Amino acid sequence: xxxxxxxxxxxxxxxxxxxxxxxxxxxxxxxxxxxxxxxxxxxxxxxxxxxxxxxxxxxxxxxxxxxxxxxxxxxxxxxxxxxxxxxxxxxxxxxxxxxxxxxxxxxxxxxxxxxxxxxxxxxxxxxxxxxxxxxxxxxxxxxxxxxxxxxxxxxxxxxxxxxxxxxxxxxxxxxxxxxxxxxxxxxxxxxxxxxxxxxxxxxxxxxxxxxxxxxxxxxxxxxxxxxxxxxxxxxxxxxxxxxxxxxxxxxxxxxxxxxxxxxxxxxxxxxxxxxxxxxxxxxxxxxxxxxxxxxxxxxxxxxxxxxxxxxxxxxxxxxxxxxxxxxxxxxxxxxxxxxxxxxxxxxxxxxxxxxxxxxxxxxxxxxxxxxxxxxxxxxxxxxxxxxxxxxxxxxxxxxxxxxxxxxxxxxxxxxxxxxxxxxxxxxxxxxx
Amino acid sequence: xxxxxxxxxxxxxxxxxxxxxxxxxxxxxxxxxxxxxxxxxxxxxxxxxxxxxxxxxxxxxxxxxxxxxxxxxxxxxxxxxxxxxxxxxxxxxxxxxxxxxxxxxxxxxxxxxxxxxxxxxxxxxxxxxxxxxxxxxxxxxxxxxxxxxxxxxxxxxxxxxxxxxxxxxxxxxxxxxxxxxxxxxxxxxxxxxxxxxxxxxxxxxxxxxxxxxxxxxxxxxxxxxxxxxxxxxxxxxxxxxxxxxxxxxxxxxxxxxxxxxxxxxxxxxxxxxxxxxxxxxxxxxxxxxxxxxxxxxxxxxxxxxxxxxxxxxxxxxxxxxxxxxxxxxxxxxxxxxxxxxxxxxxxxxxxxxxxxxxxxxxxxxxxxxxxxxxxxxxxxxxxxxxxxxxxx
Numbered sequence: 145x146x147x148x149x150x151x152x153x154x155x156x157x158x159x160x161x162x163x164x165x166x167x168x169x170x171x172x173x174x175x176x177x178x179x180x181x182x183x184x185x186x187x188x189x190x191x192x193x194x195x196x197x198x199x200x201x202x203x204x205x206x207x208x209x210x211x212x213x214x215x216x217x218x219x220x221x222x223x224x225x226x227x228x229x230x231x232x233x234x235x236x237x238x239x240x241x242x243x244x245x246x247x248x249x250x251x252x253x254x255x256x257x258x259x260x261x262x263x264x265x266x267x268x269x270x271x272x273x274x275x276x277x278x279x280x281x282x283x284x285x286x287x288x289x290x291x292x293x294x295x296x297x298x299x300x301x302x303x304x305x306x307x308x309x310x311x312x313x314x315x316x317x318x319x320x321x322x323x324x325x326x327x328x329x330x331x332x333x334x335x336x337x338x339x340x341x342x343x344x345x346x347x348x349x350x351x352x353x354x355x356x357x358x359x360x361x362x363x364x365x366x367x368x369x370x371x372x373x374x375x376x377x378x379x380x381x382x383x384x385x386x387x388x389x390x391x392x393x394x395x396x397x398x399x400x401x402x403x404x405x406x407x408x409x410x411x412x413x414x415x416x417x418x419x420x421x422x423x424x425x426x427x428x429x430x431x432x433x434x435x436x437x438x439x440x441x442x443x444x445x446x447x448x449x450x451x452x453x454x455x456x457x458x459x460x461x462x463x464x465x466x467x468x469x470x471x472x473x474x475x476x477x478x479x480x481x482x483x484x485x486x487x488x489x490x491x492x493x494x495x496x497x498x499x500x501x502x503x504x505x506x507x508x509x510x511x512x513x514x515x516x517x518x519x520x521x522x523x524x525x526x527x528x529x530x531x532x533x534x535x536x537x538x539x540x541x542x543x544x545x546x547x548x549x550x551x552x553x554x555x556x557x558x559x560x561x562x563x564x565x566x567x568x569x570x571x572x573x574x575x576x
Numbered sequence: 577x578x579x580x581x582x583x584x585x586x587x588x589x590x591x592x593x594x595x596x597x598x599x600x601x602x603x604x605x606x607x608x609x610x611x612x613x614x615x616x617x618x619x620x621x622x623x624x625x626x627x628x629x630x631x632x633x634x635x636x637x638x639x640x641x642x643x644x645x646x647x648x649x650x651x652x653x654x655x656x657x658x659x660x661x662x663x664x665x666x667x668x669x670x671x672x673x674x675x676x677x678x679x680x681x682x683x684x685x686x687x688x689x690x691x692x693x694x695x696x697x698x699x700x701x702x703x704x705x706x707x708x709x710x711x712x713x714x715x716x717x718x719x720x721x722x723x724x725x726x727x728x729x730x731x732x733x734x735x736x737x738x739x740x741x742x743x744x745x746x747x748x749x750x751x752x753x754x755x756x757x758x759x760x761x762x763x764x765x766x767x768x769x770x771x772x773x774x775x776x777x778x779x780x781x782x783x784x785x786x787x788x789x790x791x792x793x794x795x796x797x798x799x800x801x802x803x804x805x806x807x808x809x810x811x812x813x814x815x816x817x818x819x820x821x822x823x824x825x826x827x828x829x830x831x832x833x834x835x836x837x838x839x840x841x842x843x844x845x846x847x848x849x850x851x852x853x854x855x856x857x858x859x860x861x862x863x864x865x866x867x868x869x870x871x872x873x874x875x876x877x878x879x880x881x882x883x884x885x886x887x888x889x890x891x892x893x894x895x896x897x898x899x900x901x902x903x904x905x906x907x908x909x910x911x912x913x914x915x916x917x918x919x920x921x922x923x924x925x926x927x928x929x930x931x932x933x934x935x936x937x938x939x940x941x942x943x944x945x946x947x948x949x950x951x952x953x954x955x956x957x958x959x960x961x962x963x964x965x966x967x968x
Contacts, residue, residue: 190633191663234663240670241685241692269630270644270661276673279682307635 172295172316173330174225183312185230186266186299195230196253197262197297199223223295223327228264229256242280246288262295262316270300272315282319293318297329598629598642602667605699607645614703616649616710624649624706632663643667649710652747653789656713660702670694671702673709683712720748727792733832786810788822788838790831800825802838814845848902855940856880856899859908862940863897866948885915888955892916893962894924895951904936910947912958917966925966927958 186193204220229252231237237248253260263285265278274282274296286294296317303310316329332343349355367373599607607626614624625648631641643664649656659674670691675681685691690705721728731746786806793799804822806814822838856879863882864871872883872894882897894913900906910929917925932950934943 187634190637191665192632192661234666235669240694241688243685267661268632270632271659271674273674273679275659275661276675276682278672280685303635310635 170221170223170293170318170327171330172223172225172327173332176331176334178225178228179331179334182228182230182264182266182297182299185228187301187312189266192234192268193230193266194234195228195264196256196260197225197264197295198227198229198256198259199225199261200259201261201293221293223261225261225297226259229253238277238281238284242277242284244281244284244288249288257289260289261291262297264297264299266299266301268301269303272298272300272313274298274317274319279319286320293320295327598640599645600631600641600643600662600664600667602696603643603662603664606696606702609699610647610703610706614706616651616707632661633665637664647706649706651710651713652717652745653791654747656710658709668696670696670705675713678713678716681713681716683709683716687712714746717746717748721746723748730831733830734835737832786842788835790825790834800827802834804838804842814849852901852903853879855904858940859899859903859943860940862944863947866941866944886951888952888959891955891959893955893958907931907934907936912954914958914962914966916968917962918968919966925962927961929954 182195185195201221201223204222206218206220207215208218209215231252237252238244250257263282278296278298282294282296286292296319298315298317300313300315301310302313314329316327317325318327319325365372365374367376596604596607596611610624611626616624626645627648628646629642630644631637631639632643633641641664643662645660647658647660649658656678657676659676661672661674663669688705688708690701690708694705695701718731721731727748731744734744786804789803789805791801791803793801802822802825822841823834825834860874860879860882863884864874867884867886870884870886872885874882880899882899884895884897886893886895892915894915896911896913898909898911900908907930910932911926912929913924913926915924919925932954933946938946
């Protein structure tokens, strides 16, 4: 399933929606220093201790799209505790019956009242459960402060009988809901940090001293635009590297082209060599034949099972005669022809010139179709019993140096008659 | 009977003196009255218990400084375990409570006058507050009972009857536990009987109790388990637990019909016992008047035994009379004993007579007269037997 996370839309809302239905998940975090401050105040008191939690609540909406469903919107309510306000004594804002006195409450909170998101209580050696009075007070605070999802943080200190082990337990409740009343409280950067990066809190820094120092010494680190100098420097290095890479790219391109040109030349030369070798081989063969013809007058082309006569026969049955490279009043010289043929052969890879080559039907060939322009070479090679594999034969005609002499010789032999001019010099072999 | 009661009291309390010793001195009087005098609810044999004393002060504070504990309260056959939290440093402040598993129980503070006007100087304050809380708890359970219409009907019908209405404890069971609903009530006629019984016997109405507990395992009231709880002294007085069998709850029946049945049964039993007591007393009194100087000793409390020393023709003998529990239905056992003769085992020669002319319809006088007549007729036989089988 391909799950795509669309976007995270943040909307700051102090207090949140507080409805059971929509907001299903709540995440809470408390900064390390606030937590330790609360613990300090609590542990040092010789009785139960209580106070208020200040911070902010915001809602994050996550819209996810997956294959099976169109979209689901998830509302996550995030509670962040930035600060706390300890009460100097018990029953400071409520009476014996648990009734909250609003005047006292205001006197304690003053202008911090609007950033109250919860309250906390510390009691030693008791259960992690809201007590009778705490529940009553919580209901009233919810109403008075106008925070629908007011949270309650309960600290409990459990000591063993011999005071050897003390455990500080804390649970965050949201008692105004029917279900899922306990929320996990995370303390960022407290825990196993070896695999996590250091989380920066979004708590605004309101310290005047901090602002002053940063202003004084800031010029060493920041430039006039407020961007860190180091960043600019690094960016410059990056740009330089980019330029160099671009330049290198150009050079690489050029060298590639040169290489390509040279490769072409090399190929041409190779073909020329191949052609020349074929011609020489053919020459020798003709001479031999001529010699044989003198000693045995009867035709041997039909009976001699020599490879060359076989080839001649094959050549004779060529279905189509390749066209002449170009009719010209003056018969081209040998070298001209060679070069022409070379050019023919060199461009044998291209389908158009390859069609000029005759396509013999190889006798005794395994019957593989020879569809390509190099089919002749294929057939010949088979007839010669070179036993080349099927697939690589096309290449062999042009590039295989080992087989070239033999193959190209016969090719030359074949090509020769076609290339003959009507005058028919002694160059070509007579195929009758 | 008295010893029995005391022993049980001790068992239930588990040395409260030790617990009090660890409590912070300022809070001690409050806890004292709860533990020593505290009787809440119907089951007065089960006192309030205090466990798990802890402190809310720092661990460096020198003791005794315990200011929080668990209070065990018997209620409707269950035991409520409530945490009570004080602060030793501020003993004038009222306590806080955690109601254990009853997380939804939240009484209205205005219904708890001893909380609103908490007076730490009054040693009874905590006990009174606890009683008020239990009252609220009872109402809370009744509210919960409303979820089951069948049991609600049962409860309401009982409530209307003045006999039972005031002395009931309801426990509405939890949805996901095996504990069903339960109604515990005091057999009301018992109260009056108790007082009459206590005058005649040595039973203490304050210590003794008879409770009928009816448990409903399901809402349709198809599985109903009634149980009768009697304090041990009553049980003994009525002839032991084997003698008391209450009828099973009829399926499809109602409590309003069943409870009076049980109460009637109990009443009858008690009446019978009382009657028996009176009868025995009458019997003994009659024998006393008939045999006068011949009475050696008799049980002056339960009137269950009587020993006579009689003489017939210079032959002295003892007659031990044992009156059974269900006298006069069952006739007394007469044991004749010779004062001269011994058996081989060194005991005085005796003969037991269980059947002799007797009728339960005779009054004490008549029984005494007839007994006298019987003695006269039987003694020659006995004398012969004693001489024949016994050694001097």
